[in-house]
Amino acid sequence: MVSTLITVAVIxxxxxxxxxxxxxxxxxxxxxxxxxxxxxxxGAPAGVLSPGWWLPWRWTNSSG
Structure with missing residues (x-):
C-alpha cells in the first residue's frame, strides 16, 4: 500500500x-x-501582484 502511494506520488x-x-x-x-x-x-495589474498574475503585453505606437 505504501509503495503504491509512493509510486503514484512520483508519477x-x-x-x-x-x-x-x-x-x-x-x-x-x-x-x-x-x-x-x-x-x-x-508586469501585473496594480495592486494584484501575487504569484500567478503575470501579464505580458505589447506596446504600440498610436501617435501616427
Missing amino acids: AWCAQLALGGWQISRFNRAFDKLSQQGRVGV
Whole structure:
C-alpha cells in the first residue's frame, strides 16, 4: 500500500515537472512572438501582484 502511494506520488511529480516545462516553453514562444512585433513588457495589474498574475503585453505606437 505504501509503495503504491509512493509510486503514484512520483508519477504525479514527474507529470507536474513535464507539464510545467511545457507551460514555460509555450509562454516563451508566445513571448518571443510578441517581442518580434514590438516592445514587450511583463508586469501585473496594480495592486494584484501575487504569484500567478503575470501579464505580458505589447506596446504600440498610436501617435501616427
